[in-house]
Amino acid sequence: MAEFKTNPEILQPENVVYKRTELLTDKALSYCPGCGHGTAHRIIMEVIEEMGIQAETIGVAPVGCSVLAYEFMDIDIQQAAHGRAPAVATAIKRLFPDKFVFTYQGDGDLAAIGTAETIHACNRGENMTIFFINNGIYGMTGGQMAPTTLPGMKSSTSPYGRDVKTMGNPLKMTELVATLPGTLYVTRQAVHTASAVRKAKRAVRKAFENQKLNKGLSFVEIVSNCNSGWKMNPLQSNEWMVENMFPFYPIGDIKVNDDK
Amino acid sequence: MKELRLMKGNEAFAEACIRAGADGYFGYPITPQSEVMEYLMAQKTQERTGMVTLQAESEIAAINMVYGGAGCGKRVLTSSSSPGMSLKQEGISYIAGSELPCLLLNVVRGGPGLGTIQPSQSDYFQSTKGGGHGDYRLIVLAPSSVQEMADFAGLGFELAFKYRNPVLVLSDGAIGQMMEKVELDIQKPRFTDEDIRKNTPWATIGKTPDRDHNVITSLDLESIKMEQHNHKLQEKYRLIEENEVRYEKIACEDAEYAFVAYGTSARICQKAIELARAEGIKVGLMRPITLFPFPKKVVKEMTDRVKGILCVEMSAGQMIEDVQLAVEGRVKVEHFGRYGGIVHSPSEIVEALKKQIIGG
Amino acid sequence: MAKNRGEIVVDTERCKGCEVCIPACPEDVIAMAKQVNRKGYHYAMPTNDLCTGCTNCAVVCPDGAITVYRKKFND
Numbered sequence: 001m002a003e004f005k006t007n008p009e010i011l012q013p014e015n016v017v018y019k020r021t022e023l024l025t026d027k028a029l030s031y032c033p034g035c036g037h038g039t040a041h042r043i044i045m046e047v048i049e050e051m052g053i054q055a056e057t058i059g060v061a062p063v064g065c066s067v068l069a070y071e072f073m074d075i076d077i078q079q080a081a082h083g084r085a086p087a088v089a090t091a092i093k094r095l096f097p098d099k100f101v102f103t104y105q106g107d108g109d110l111a112a113i114g115t116a117e118t119i120h121a122c123n124r125g126e127n128m129t130i131f132f133i134n135n136g137i138y139g140m141t142g143g144q145m146a147p148t149t150l151p152g153m154k155s156s157t158s159p160y161g162r163d164v165k166t167m168g169n170p171l172k173m174t175e176l177v178a179t180l181p182g183t184l185y186v187t188r189q190a191v192h193t194a195s196a197v198r199k200a201k202r203a204v205r206k207a208f209e210n211q212k213l214n215k216g217l218s219f220v221e222i223v224s225n226c227n228s229g230w231k232m233n234p235l236q237s238n239e240w241m242v243e244n245m246f247p248f249y250p251i252g253d254i255k256v257n258d259d260k
Numbered sequence: 261m262k263e264l265r266l267m268k269g270n271e272a273f274a275e276a277c278i279r280a281g282a283d284g285y286f287g288y289p290i291t292p293q294s295e296v297m298e299y300l301m302a303q304k305t306q307e308r309t310g311m312v313t314l315q316a317e318s319e320i321a322a323i324n325m326v327y328g329g330a331g332c333g334k335r336v337l338t339s340s341s342s343p344g345m346s347l348k349q350e351g352i353s354y355i356a357g358s359e360l361p362c363l364l365l366n367v368v369r370g371g372p373g374l375g376t377i378q379p380s381q382s383d384y385f386q387s388t389k390g391g392g393h394g395d396y397r398l399i400v401l402a403p404s405s406v407q408e409m410a411d412f413a414g415l416g417f418e419l420a421f422k423y424r425n426p427v428l429v430l431s432d433g434a435i436g437q438m439m440e441k442v443e444l445d446i447q448k449p450r451f452t453d454e455d456i457r458k459n460t461p462w463a464t465i466g467k468t469p470d471r472d473h474n475v476i477t478s479l480d481l482e483s484i485k486m487e488q489h490n491h492k493l494q495e496k497y498r499l500i501e502e503n504e505v506r507y508e509k510i511a512c513e514d515a516e517y518a519f520v521a522y523g524t525s526a527r528i529c530q531k532a533i534e535l536a537r538a539e540g541i542k543v544g545l546m547r548p549i550t551l552f553p554f555p556k557k558v559v560k561e562m563t564d565r566v567k568g569i570l571c572v573e574m575s576a577g578q579m580i581e582d583v584q585l586a587v588e589g590r591v592k593v594e595h596f597g598r599y600g601g602i603v604h605s606p607s608e609i610v611e612a613l614k615k616q617i618i619g620g
Numbered sequence: 621m622a623k624n625r626g627e628i629v630v631d632t633e634r635c636k637g638c639e640v641c642i643p644a645c646p647e648d649v650i651a652m653a654k655q656v657n658r659k660g661y662h663y664a665m666p667t668n669d670l671c672t673g674c675t676n677c678a679v680v681c682p683d684g685a686i687t688v689y690r691k692k693f694n695d
Contacts, residue, residue, distance in 0.1 A: 004666050010627045010673075010691045017626070018675040020684035029683055033661065034638030038682030055466045060328070070475045076464035078331045079477035080324060081354050087321040088328035092464075094312045095284055095334050099466055117324070120317035194644045194676035234638040 021046045023054060023074045030068050034234020036224025037066050039191035040133055043201040044104070045073060047208055057100040058092050060085040062114075064106035065139040083114025086121035086130060093128045100211050102129040107148040108138040111173045115147075118173060125182030125216040129207040132173065132219065135226040136245060143229035147171040150248055155229065170248060174221040178254045184216030186255040190223045192238040196251070203253075210257065223249050263444045269409040269436045270295035272444075273339070273365060273429070276413035278305055281448040282363075283334035284312040286325035288344060291377040292433035293367035296339040309450060319344040323351030330360035331476035333456035333463030335417050339365035341433070342383050343374065345391070352426055353392030356493070357478030361420035361460075363413065364398070364428040367436035370601035378601025379433030379524060384578035387430050388552045395490055397497045398428040399504060400551040402522040406440035408549075414445060419504065421459070423496055430551060432574070434524045434603060497553075506549035507558055511537070515544030517617055518562055520583050521572040522548050524603065529572055531606035536613060543613060551579070559586035568592040568617035572609055574599050592617060626673020626690040630664050634685040637661035641677035641686065650677060 023045035031037045048057050054075055061069040063082035070077040080088040085103035093101040110118050110132050118130070137155055138144040145155040145162055148170050152161040162170075178186040185207060189200035200222060207218035223245050225237035232240060267275065274296045277285065285305070287297040297315060305311035312329075316322035322338045329336035340348060345366045355362055368383045370376035385391075387400050399419050401412045409431060416427040456463050467473040480486040511533050512518065519529040526547040536543045546562060548555050562569070568591050571580040577595035584593050596612035598604040628649070635657065642650050647670035652662040664677075664686070673690025 004668060006627060007625070007669065010625060010689045011629070012689070012691070015673075015689040015691045016687060017673055017690045018678040018686070018688040020631075020687070024684055028634065031682065033636035033682075034640050035682055038684070039680065042682075042684045055468045058332070058464050058466060067479065070477060074467065074473050076467045076474045077476075078328060078464055079475070079479060080327070081350055084320065084324035084327075084351070087316065087324040088331075090314070090321075091284060091286060091312075091325035091328035091336070092332055094314060095329050095332055095336075096465065116317050117321050120321065191682075192640070192680070194679045197679045234640050235643065238640065 021049050023049045025072055025074050027071050029072055031065060032228050034225065034227055034237070035065070036135065036191045036222065037133060039197060040131065040222050040224065041069065041072055043191070043197060043204050044131065047201060047204045048075065051205070051208060053100050053208070056098070057102070058096070060089045060092070060101070060103040062103070062105040062109035064109045066104055066106060066133065067140065069104050083109050083112070084117055085109065086114065086117040089128050090121050090124070090126050093126055097127070100208055102131060104131045105133070106139065107132070107134045107136065107146045111147040111171050119177065119180070122177040122180045122217050122219065123182045127211050127214050127216065129211065129218045129220065132221040133224050134221055134249060135224045135229070136170070137226050137229040139226050139229050150244060172249070174219060174254060177219050182216050183219055183255060184213070185210050185218040185257055187219070187253040188221040188223060188249060188251055190251050192225065192241060221249070223251065262446070265442055265444060266439055267406060267442050268295055268439050269406045269431060270367065271299045272406045272410040272442045273413055274299040275444060276410035277337055277363070278303060278309055278311060279445050279447050280414040280417050281335055281450045282311050282337060282417070283450050284314070284329045284336040286314050286316050286322040286329070286336070286338050288316055288319045288322050288340065290341045290344045292369055292379070292436050293339050293341045293365065295436070296365065309447070311450065319347040320351065323348035326362045327351055327355050327360065330355060330362040331358070331464050333460035333465065334451060335363070337363035337365070339367065341367045341369045342371050342380070345383065345386065349386070349392035352398070353394050353396060354478050355426050356396035356398065357394060358476050359424040360426070360476065361417070361424050362426050363416040363420055364426055366428060366430050368430065368432040370599065376601035377433065379603060380575060380599055380601060381432055381523060381525065381573045382575035382578065382599060383430065384551065384573070384575060387428055388554070396493060397552050398426050399423065399500060400428045400430050402430050402549060402551050403435055404523045404526045404547065406435065406438065406442045409435060410442050410444060414448070423500055425496065430523070432524050501553035504550060505553045505555050507555040508547045508549060509558070510545040510547065512544030512546065512562070515542050515565065516567055517541065517543040517613060518566045518569050519543060519545045519572050519609070520548070520559065520569055520579070521545065522551065522579070525572045525574060525597070528604060528606055529609060532609035532613070535606055535610045541613065541618065554582045554586070556582070556586040559583055560588070563587050563590040566591060568594070570609070570613050570617050571595045572604065573597045574603060622692050622694050624672050624690055625669070625693050626671040626688060628666050628671060628677060629687045629689070631685040632657050632663040634683050635661060635663035636683055637663055638682065639664070641681055644676040644680040646674065646676065647671060
């Protein structure tokens with residue numbers, strides 16, 4: 001492979017068009033190579049930086065792979081018990097109505113043990129944002145089946161594939177919360193390609209801006225991959241995600257600034 | 261100037277919390293304590309002092325709302341009754357582990373399981389030995405009057421912030437539901453953002469350029485650090501045991517026997533003392549006000565003079581273990597108590613004293 | 621005719637060799653180095669000078685390891 005020589009004329013500070021946001025700490029991300037969590041963290045922090053609201057934002061991290069989000073996000077943040085982030089965030093937002101409050105949760109956290117907290121925070125129309133990273137599996141604990149695991153999809157607790165007869169169908173939390181008048185903006189995004197990331201970032205921005213309107217909860221699902229859980233390399237997992245997850249979890253806005 | 265009122269225990273507690281400058285209440289209905297939330301809602305606390313009152317979808321959600329508010333340095337509380345308190349134990353462990361101040365009220369009812377809605381004292385172990393997972397303790401205050409239900413709201417918040425620890429007011433269905441005269445404090449202001457920045461600089465109210473970001477968590481995957489954190493918690497509990505013991509002694513000067521009882525049982529023992537002394541039996545009462553820290557030294561000193569101790573609890577006997585630990589076998593210690601929701605009578609207690617302690 | 625030319629700088633210690641940036645680049649600039657970083661990951665590196673500074677690679681990088689430069693040249 002030809003040895004590439006850098007061009008000092010280009011490598012000038014004034015020519016920087018993209019660099020890592022300062023709102024991510026220096027700590028190396030604990031996520032597996034190619035995992036969408038890192039990208040999701042990054043665009044959320046980029047939006048907070050671009051909106052200049054670092055001093056006005058309080059985050060709530062879950063239990064799951066992103067339990068350590070508080071080590072990576074340079075904002076005031078609380079780590080909630082498994083599934084309870086929407087309740088924790090509800091109190092923070094009620095006590096500080098002018099602050100920007102968000103939860104960052106995985107599918108096990110939000111759609112299994114935290115189902116009630118998710119539905120009721122949405123039903124109360126809390127003026128906050130929920131970021132829901134859906135990779136169809138429990139990553140942190142080693143790849144168990146989640147409520148979002150697809151029919152026939154293997155995991156350490158559905159080793160022969162999820163059997164709908166005995167283990168039920170995957171739970172579409174995003175469509176479910178969209179039926180609640182308390183949700184103002186409900187969308188499903190992805191972060192596996194540059195264009196998907198750009199769209200997702202616009203959704204993140206909209207979700208934060210919505211908090212100024214005081215007209216309900218913004219719910220942003222990000223369908224993501226899980227390389228170690230799905231036992232694939234990152235590029236394969238992104239392809240598998242497009243072929244298998246997207247048909248069941250279609251990407252796109254479900255409800256845009258409509259509180260009916 | 262303090263205000264005099266005739267109020268139910270639950271309502272006096274709620275009113276006292278508003279006056280103590282509470283910022284947020286997060287609750288869920290359960291007999292026999294639903295009046296706390298009903299009263300706060302009727303008071304329109306948001307308009308009155310800016311205090312948030314919110315009914316959650318479960319006791320679990322409510323305690324996690326308390327966690328969120330406490331992590332922001334606010335005075336926050338929840339109230340429930342036995343089964344509801346069981347649901348809150350994980351959240352309470354998180355709050356203790358993250359060293360957050362908050363106020364909890366348990367208006368105890370008969371158990372186990374769905375039990376009954378009648379009063380009981382069978383949550384002593386859960387309250388004082390750490391009802392959730394991990395080595396932690398709650399400061400536990402045991403009111404035996406409507407006045408103390410009110411007083412322990414303000415005291416509770418004070419101790420919670422002094423030690424950055426949950427404080428539990430352990431009441432019961434009788435005290436929660438009875439009406440008595442109560443003197444109420446004047447309104448104390450709620451915390452401003454400036455108070456929070458100054459008094460609780462660890463609170464998550466938004467990372468300003470002048471400081472690193474604040475993180476509220478009870479997690480540490482590095483065992484060395486986790487052990488150090490636990491040592492720090494144990495040191496806190498040692499300090500609490502050293503400085504915060506509260507109790508009351510009644511008719512103990514010449515007592516040859518003693519009751520040890522708290523809450524409703526302590527009230528009834530005072531009548532039992534009258535009946536017993538009318539029969540020439542010199543008995544007194546030691547009433548622990550703090551169940552943690554338990555008044556060990558006081559109980560131990562009593563054994564220099566009394567020949568026997570009857571622990572009177574509306575349970576199968578839980579506090580008796582702490583009394584036995586303090587007495588170290590020097591004198592006879594026995595338990596008496598009706599439970600399952602039944603409240604013992606003064607004469608039953610006198611009979612038990614005669615049969616189990618004096619007669620023995 | 622003015623032409624944008626760009627360049628990327630990869631934080632080789634932060635890169636985990638996930639290769640997600642490779643298909644994201646419209647000019648096939650990026651490949652994995654033979655060398656590995658401290659954690660044993662082959663890290664991404666530019667292999668030609670066709671980069672236009674479009675930032676696709678940086679936008680899709682889960683670890684935020686890529687800094688992108690762009691300059692307009694009037695050839």
